[in-house]
Amino acid sequence: MSGFKAAKVRIPSTAAHEAAERRQAARALLARPLLTALGQSRELALVHRHHVALTAMFTRMLGYQLVVESGFARLVKAPVGDGGPVRAVQVSRKAVLDGLGLAVLCLACAALLAPGTGGQILISELVEQLRADAVAAGVVLGEDQAGLRRVCAALELLVEWGVLAETDGTVEEWRERDEEALLTVNRAVLPHLLARRLPVDLRQVEELWQQAVPVVVEPRQSLRRRLVENPLARREELSAAEEEVLYRDRGDVVRQLEENFGLGVEVRLEGALAFDLDGALSDVEFPGAGTVRQAALLLIDALINAARPKAGQQAEVGGGLVPSLFCVWATVDEALAELVDRYGRAWAVDFVGDPARLRREVVSLLESVSLARATPQALLLHPAAARYRPQPSAVARAKRAGKPVGESAGYEQEGLL
Template sequence: MTLPSTHDVALAAERRSAGRLLLAHPLVTAGGPHADLFPLIRRHADWLGKRFQQVLGYRLLVDTSYARLFKAGLGAGSGHRLERSTGTPFTPHTYACLALALSVLVTAPEQLLLSRLVADLKAAAADAGVELEGTGRAAEKRTLAAALRALVDWGVLTETEGSVGAVAREDGGEALITVDREIARALVAGPLAQSRDGADLIRRAADPGFGGPRTYVRRRLVETPAVYLDELTDAERDWLRTRQRREAQAFSELLGLESEIRAEGVVLVDPEEELTDLRLPGTGTVAQAALLLVAGLVERLRPDDPGHPAAGGRLVVGVPVPDGLVEELLAGAVAEYGRRGSWQRGYLEDPAALREAVLDLLVRMRLMARTGPLRSGGHGLPEGYEAPLPEGRAVTDVRGARGPGAEWVLLAAAARYATRVTVRRAAGPAPDADAPHDVQQELPL
């Protein structure tokens, strides 16, 4: 066997670094926070463009001053939200301000006053029939400031004199801003011209095209914390079951990601902890409370005999959470840790707000989910997407993989946060190389 040369190793490392950066930051500018790696993206632009297109169906545009990876959606309810600097998620009103600002900026002069931009934005809102007034004038100004701040962070706007935050001041402060129209035009990735409305745009943006199940599952693997079998269509499960080992190697070489393959699904893990916008364990009141809650739920709810598909057992993707258990465990965490620690006073005085914030984090981490029917038959994608299974091929029976009967379900990946670990090996011969693991690390839920 011929070992790779030092040059080949260095080349692969450069491409992997550039690919990881684009995956985490789909817009990289020559003068932005990742300017030091921008030359690396330009150097390997052709190779990166081909690989992103082949593996994920993503288009890469590399210009002299910016690189833009046009990602695709995953269907309704699967987006990654934008947040303010405080961590507060954008509201629909903030997204509306952001879209209206972009509609103005693509044809704006290179420099303009902040007051002119606001006036043009309000005119665009009137033309589109969008009501900009929020709960009050001060709230409206803060919402608009948050949208403009996002555009500054992305490099669409440069604060030449003053700050876009002046729009939220009572005295109506002024600022001079510089506009990069090229970046403004490159921001929107979805097929706006072909879409009838917002729902149609979401469906079209998630269309995997000729890649079908292969492309869609790959996107879910790299864009979400965990992929469970029972939320995939039959065609998607069949493809993942037969390709998961090969895909693990491909993701390792392209992006340096390690695959954890379990009977319940697959998780891609980043050893460098760079390719995620969510962290658990993490800092702050919500993250600390979420860690204590999920550990407590795993301790209480892990099945005594979960079974295993390879041994003829029933697949368990999630277990129902009894009513009141979340509140009980959170109250205990507050009493034992919160009141003597540095947890935010607002959360300590408002248990309902703490519960909502903690559950929101765990849902986004794919550790908990609300009960109810899963999306099926293409995840809201265009009709005709789901391909039939080849004759004679079967997939795992996932009916009833999440126990019914409660508002919330604790999902299998939560077992990673167990306070004790049990390893079980299924009886029988070793599975095929492309079959699910026969080892369950920590008890599957």
């Protein structure tokens, strides 16, 4: 056929395509260390396809063990080390499992693993066994709504993880209307929920803390682990060996995290910042919508604008100097009060009417992403916090147009954590 030219289509090489698939699978495992065929079939298929390379990569790069079976894949992580923020078990956008909730989760898993428990169980039977085990273990669940919510939160978490499947009925229907539900148990996954197998001769919980945890001695591996699990690696928290690797071999560190996990890394005098532009790997959403996230972002901006810190500014912490902006609590409270006056119409009433709670949750959020550290005297902002610049958008436009403003109204933000 004359008169037409064939279009030139650039087809990626097989090697590039496979590398992209491995990176996608690795990111899926980092974001969700337990993948099951029930909920993440596509990601699990990628892990199966590249399991040999992925197993070797995770061992070499991070010291993590990858367990791959026909119906699931489990990335067994190891402790990050000192200095990293503690991650709570998130059960919803606004709720986390408290200590008693974690105990309920363990009791539920124990009941599902007990001899005689089959592949399916009624939710009423499971809860009855769970409550009986709680009494035997001295765990006070309570018969009130708080106790019921903890039990349901633990079961819904197991459903989300793929350990339980709601075959007939749901946990929510049982909680709301006391309707029976039939649950299917993925028993093959249960033993792999724990990062370490419990010893068969264990008699007291205290014995667990006496067991030696493998220590990563290779500084390149421990540094990469820090950056993957916590986006901000503070220089003062790095070991001497990790600091040497960061500044001597920064090119290798940047390349390895980008090639294997799709993460960008910036190395500065104060430490290193790993960022994921699409936010898929973030377990803590910041910046983001909602009163606490908006208030935290605006507080950073207000404190920095008021102090106008100079490059290299430091604050004393524990007898040493660390890169930080020292903000006394009176200044923090004053800034938050001004923000409430200015943006309170767009924020949740519960926070607007409770300044202490607002400050507590804002500070907790900033600490969880390592942008701040609370001391009895002050809030210490890390220099990386200066990367964030809020740009009020939806709220301002709604007010100018005379339209009502709700909790969903947000801000456009610049930020890479």
